[in-house]
Amino acid sequence: MGDKKADLVLKNCSLVSVYTKEIIPKIQIAIIDDRIAYVGPDAEHAVGSKTTIIDIEEKYVGPGFADPHLHIDQFVLPSELAKKSLLCGVTSLFSDPIDIVSVSGYKGFQEFLKLGENLPIRIFQVVPGGLPVDRKFSNSKSLSLSQEKLAVKHPHVLGLGEVFSWTKVTLRDPKTMKSLSAMLEGDCIINGHTAGASEKKLNAYVASGILSCHEPINFDQVLERLRLGMWIMIREGSIRRDLKEIIPRVLSHGINLDRLMFCSDGLDPTDLIQYGHIDHCVRESIKLGLNPIDAISMASKNCFDYYNMNKDLGGIAPGKLADILIFDDLKSVKPNKVFVGGKLVVSNGSIITSVKKKAIPPWIKKTIKLKKLSPKDFVIKSKKKSVLANTIFMQTEIITKLGSVELFTENGNVLTSLDQDVWKVASFDRIHGTNKHVIGFLENFGADIGAFASTWCFHENDMIVIGSNDSDMSIAANILIKNQGGLVVVKSGKIIASLPLQLAGIISTESFEKVLTNFQQINSSIVDSGCKFSRPHLIPLFLPFLALPSIRILSGGIVDVKKRSYINPIC
Structure with missing residues (x-):
């Protein structure tokens, strides 16, 4: 009614009405505190000496x-x-x-x-x-x-x-x-x-x-x-x-x-x-x-x-929280101004409000409960000269099926076979401190690297290590143990890409820009080395995911999801 004056008035709005599915021209919007008080042709009654007025210049105004x-x-x-x-x-x-x-x-x-x-x-x-x-x-x-x-x-x-x-x-x-x-x-x-x-x-x-x-x-x-x-x-x-x-x-x-x-x-x-x-x-x-x-x-x-x-959100109407977007056209729909609760937070492609970084308790950055590993921890033992191995065959980065291949042994350890594109894959319990782990075989990965390891995998959060040799697999695992989480790519004993994820082993505490750079390096280093998939970071992410077929690996064993039974790595 204008008895209390608005903090902000937006004039000359082309209002995108989600309630009537129409564009309403020359609308004025009055905002008090964090809510919309008036939407109509004339908000002059709501303007006081301290009211901020912004002329929208007939640009489009819609809800956040x-x-x-x-x-x-x-x-x-x-x-x-x-x-x-x-x-x-x-x-x-x-x-x-x-x-x-x-x-x-x-x-x-x-x-x-x-x-x-x-x-x-x-x-x-x-x-x-x-x-x-x-x-x-x-x-x-x-x-x-x-x-x-x-x-x-x-x-x-x-x-x-x-x-x-x-x-x-x-x-x-x-x-x-x-x-x-x-x-x-x-x-x-x-x-x-x-x-x-x-x-x-x-x-x-x-x-x-x-x-x-x-x-x-x-x-x-x-x-x-x-x-x-x-x-x-x-x-x-x-x-x-x-x-x-x-x-x-x-x-x-x-x-x-x-x-x-x-x-x-x-x-x-x-x-x-x-x-x-x-x-x-x-x-x-x-x-x-x-x-x-x-x-x-x-x-x-x-x-x-x-x-x-x-009642509170979803449209531009009196009583609603003032979450408002302003954009030039209805094709690109790229907001040039963003209001949240009546406060301008984005203007011309830039954040113009303070975004405070919260303090993180030390305990949640110490979730990798594993002791230092050695190449011996990645050995699959057999007294035979060759074995028929069950493999997790990667059809996509996400979907797997059961495969089988003949592999040779050396000093009682079943070897990987890059000629057949067969790798070792390991899963370690990293959150309960049980030392429980399993080693199996992965097929159809195709990258010329030593190891790829991750502490982030959907809903199980074991540590997954994929590798062509036991030495690089142990190095990759130990890097993640030392860093308390992340993704890492190793070749010939050297780190070629790393994305630290310090918070619970799944979230980085660094800036978005730094994470973007590290994330892109993880994928590009594997793809450029010959990986058959364009998004290799998804492989360890989904390998333990029990909600999808067909073969998954967790620290407790290799699982046939449909049969709900364990599979031995060697037939």
Whole structure:
């Protein structure tokens, strides 16, 4: 009403209305504190002597973008990710910190919440819903039911993260069902993961109260889930890019868009710089024929409708939090100004607000609980002159199958065979201090290096070491033990690339720019040496991942995922 004067007024806005799907010209927006007070043709009544007035010059004004599902416990600290996401117009991140929990449990979850607070971006969290992936084999830490109930009392914790082992729901795993019940009783959101589920299994999953999925990779899967009342997060990130398969057919079939969103599921540093974040999804969808206002709605309003947060966020309207983007056109959709809570945080491609780096407790930088290793720790013993070995055959960086090959021995140690492209691969428990480990064989890697090691692998967080010789494998492992985490490439006893990940062995405490350089060197050093895959960092990341076929390796053994049984490295 103008009784209290605005802190900020934006004049001459071309308002992108996600509520009426129209562009409304010459709009004025009054903001008091962190909320919008007025949206209309004339905010003069709200202007006082201390009111800042910005003439938008008829540029487009829309709501801040949101990524409704990603894992921010990767590569860089939340404060570093915040700066890059804000430049892309992403003002809200919905984080599923599954790996920080798998390494450090509830204590780590609490610390990670602190790292996401008091930043110029909104970070909402969920309790990881996928741990352990498979109780028979998994080595990860997880939260107890009482800890889950305690966690969701935090104002920034919204519910349960992706329940990706959907068979736990269809088979009514007791712990999973208790978690679902507790979340439903608390009116919390539950995120889904339905890769491979359909028909009655998908019906059962939805009936349990899980109403979203980011896994559909084609239109038919999207349609089946929409028909069952699910919300779909179309994934366009570093692991998969599905927009081109989905958007054209959504448009050709005239599907209602109100339950469709974009998500990244996680972005590596190279992709974030090369493509962008949710702004990339908006641009690509417009290129594929989507109406720009619909694309912006999918990047904003629909996300907050799903999370039951539309009272506060998702559009430009009175009473809403003032998360606002300003961009020159509806084609490039590149924000030149970004407001979060009415505060200008990005202007002309630069962060103009303070982004403070939080103090990190020393204990969470000491999670590699392994003693120094020697080449003897990578020996596979046999008294025979040759053996028939089972191999993990790499079909892609992610998908594996069971292979077999004849290998020779020397002094009782089964040797690798670069002629046959057969490597050793080892998995060490690095978080429990058990010294448990297993050595097996990897096929179809193809790089001319000595060893490649990583402490970051999805949801199990063993230390994975791939190598052509035992000496370089031990050197690579010991570098990671000394550095307390990371990725490293070794050849002939020398480090040729290294990416330290000091926080829990999965996150760097260095700047985004430094991490980007190190990350690119890791991949390029392996690719340039002849690796058959363009993203080799994904290989150790997925080798222990029990949610995908077919053969995986963990510190407890080599696993046939479909048969749920262990495999010996030698037949």
